[in-house]
Amino acid sequence: MSRSKEMALKKEVTPFEKNDLKLSIRQLINTLLPLFLLWAAAYYSLSISYWLTFPIALVASGFVLRTFIIFHDCCHGSFFKSKRANDILGTITGVLTLTPYQQWKNEHAIHHATSGNLDKRGVGDIWVMTVDEYKAATPWMRLFYRVYRNPVIMFGIGPIYVFLLAYRFNRKAARRKERINTHVTTVLIVALYSFMCWLIGWQAFVMVQAPVFFFSGFFGIWLFYVQHQFEETYFEHEDEWSYVKAAVEGSSYYKLPKLLQWISGNIGFHHVHHLSPRVPNYYLEEAHNATPPLQKATTITLRSSLAALRFRLWDEQTKQFISFRELNRKSRKNYVGRALSE
16 A cells, blocks of 8 residues: 555544544443443342342443443543543543553553554553564473463453553653553542442442452453554554554454444444444444545454464464464474475
8 A cells, every 4th residue: 555545544534533422422321321220230149149240230330331431532532532531531431440541641642652663562452572573582481381372261261361461550651641640540540449339338349349349350451452462453664554454454353243233332443443443333334434544454353353363473474363283383393494495
């Protein structure tokens, strides 16, 4: 894709970089109200059976995910026209999703500016090593990377580590505003959780909130993972990297059933979002349908997305993800080939 075509494509999406106050308020109502009602229903169901509480909490976790999408739009300044309104709502929804607004906003901006750039990895993204980097790494680094990329660790331990621990601390380069916001968010979370424990008892609070927290974190990390970790995604070094190509070729169109698409706030149209982060979530599908080139983005489904679980390393030669098993197979093949040639 030439530079002129890239600019033309980005320009095609520009009309959707607008927000509608009525749609934003409607989304707030149809997200937060069901979340609070479902949480209350899960609590009252404890007196009946935890087998009833658990599925209600699971559904509630979907609305926490939807709340995070609103938080996400606030970070991009796309939910309201007012920066102040975005900041206030972003901080509030950040408390509900256990995510510090200013910290995540800054790191996510870096993610958008560097996604797919092999020379600028490490902030706001999932750790990816190339085949050559993995081969050159120490045994301890390889082991650490294997543990990190293990699905049980990434999706099981990951939500607990990221949302409960990592987000409670500031990065070294954080400015005063970001540091204060992180601490304020933590204080508000502690205050909210303490109040709920006082109101209904800590046992009841944990029995409801634990599954809500875990499943929303699980689904959130899964969505972020699968929308960039597909077989022939986009990675290039700085001198060949393109923002538009990284958006269209390095972000997938996660084609979900309509209900899951609604719950996930249309974030499955991730290629549109990366091309133009100022498009609010409720216009992503419309932008996708109105822009033919975007419809050619890599499409993955619930079934095909499961293949991403085996993707571990980026092969710069073949321009695709491979598994550790495929790397071992290639290494053995090369070893045998060299032995026979000698």
